Amino acid sequence: MKLDLDAFRIQPGKKPNLAKRPTRIDPVYRSKGEYHELLANHVAELSKLQNVLYADNRYAILLIFQAMDAAGKDSAIKHVMSGVNPQGCQVYSFKHPSATELEHDFLWRTNCVLPERGRIGIFNRSYYEEVLVVRVHPEILEMQNIPHNLAHNGKVWDHRYRSIVSHEQHLHCNGTRIVKFYLHLSKEEQRKRFLERIDDPNKNWKFSTADLEERKFWDQYMEAYESCLQETSTKDSPWFAVPADDKKNARLIVSRIVLDTLESLNLKYPEPSPERRKELLDIRKRLENPENGK
Template sequence: MKFDLKQFRYDGSGKLRLDKRPTRIKPVYDSKDEYKEMLADHVDQLSGIQNILYADNRYALLLIFQAMDAAGKDSVIKHVMSGVNPQGCQVHSFKHPSIMELEHDFLWRTNCGLPERGRIGIFNRSYYEEVLIVRVHPEILKSQNIPDELTNHGKVWEHRYRSIVNQEQHLHLNGTRILKFYLHLSKEEQRLRFLERIDNPEKNWKFSVADLEERKFWDQYMEAYEACIEGTSTKDAPWYIIPADDKKNARLFVSSIVLETLEGLKLTYPETSPERHKELLDIRKRLENPENGK
């Protein structure tokens, strides 16, 4: 690899300042063709190792993507996971919670989408919305019918961070590896991408007045992201802060981190026992004999 993935990793050590983290860095590819070759190689490797993950059936991998609007979450998922067998990959996009979901604790609805062993789960937004958009718009919290004494003490966000950390530790201890990606987009790049969505008829559907209204809360969102990432990054479930102004770079960084994580699991195909090997040899003999192999 031409780049050091550790520069994007934040495990909770030290004070986090998103304004000190770059949203754009020098491209790690020299040309568009080289980018395509690099990404295709990553996708091919992911496809192969995902087959072993499925056969090994000991670990699950959960990828969580959070970002401001237009940061490229959908395109990262589309391009990076394009070669993965759909049977071994589950994608969940979490929008506004339903009435039923609001009747449960804030982790309930995402728990239903956690990946099984041997599979890759992808959360396009996640339970982290409950400490991001809900923090920026506290009126949402009031609509959740939580007893006042549990929300009016000024520590609701710290309590939710603790719930998230405990949840992710529980998953880790049971074989689920978690990769959390914050696609770090600049406000100027978001403006340009919004304009592109307006100018390109094929992207008109991606833009609404609500997106422009949310942009007014940019500073509050940055504060919420800083507090969230700092409060929920751990050694076993760190956040990766990915410069996202260059979409191609972002895809290469994410695919590299996913590959590095899967390779670190030392996955193998299940070993064949002597008894099973003997059984297979017997079946082979029967198949080699046209009369017995009917």
């Protein structure tokens, strides 16, 4: 599959016009069968690379998913990561901060669950909520007990952008590779998916009136996303705006980006020292001759 992944990458410092970026593109698969074949190939290759990542034990991968409601974050994570060894992958979903989390800075709760070396960590929503949801609903700042002169000096968002960029740079310098996905959904497609959730009893649990209320702030969210993507997409920790109206296409794009990230690390299994190799050969001789290796 040939994809120009740079078409989805947000260039550092360049504000994307989300209204002009496509939420649907020509599919990279020709049929449902080919989609399943492509995704299965991606998942199989991802599983192999994850095993080497674990054995190599030098890098960690952090995948961050942000989007409007019903954009397909859960299903993308489920389908793309379906073949990865659970011991080498951890997924965290971030809801409203707890009372304990509100007693700390906004990066604290995600710092506690960063992936270890050799593992893939996935954040379903993240610290970026603090410059998205909180920016659209600034009254939330009042619940965070931030000193008034810091929360209302007109620079709170710039400060948070700088904190995030510095945080991600620190992680990169210590071996964590961060890739961030904004699943770019159209307002009309969200409406259709909401109706589907209402009409399908098995999906009723996915919908709440709060989802409908947030939809009223669509334009404000788009502005918040544009500023966020502009200020926090960097060369080392890029944002990718993935067209999300076609879930299958989005999964293939996401999986290809993850594969490219892993392949760029030149991972390899550790090579044993001469002493270790000699020891293994000696053990092998014993196993080949059970009578001599009791």
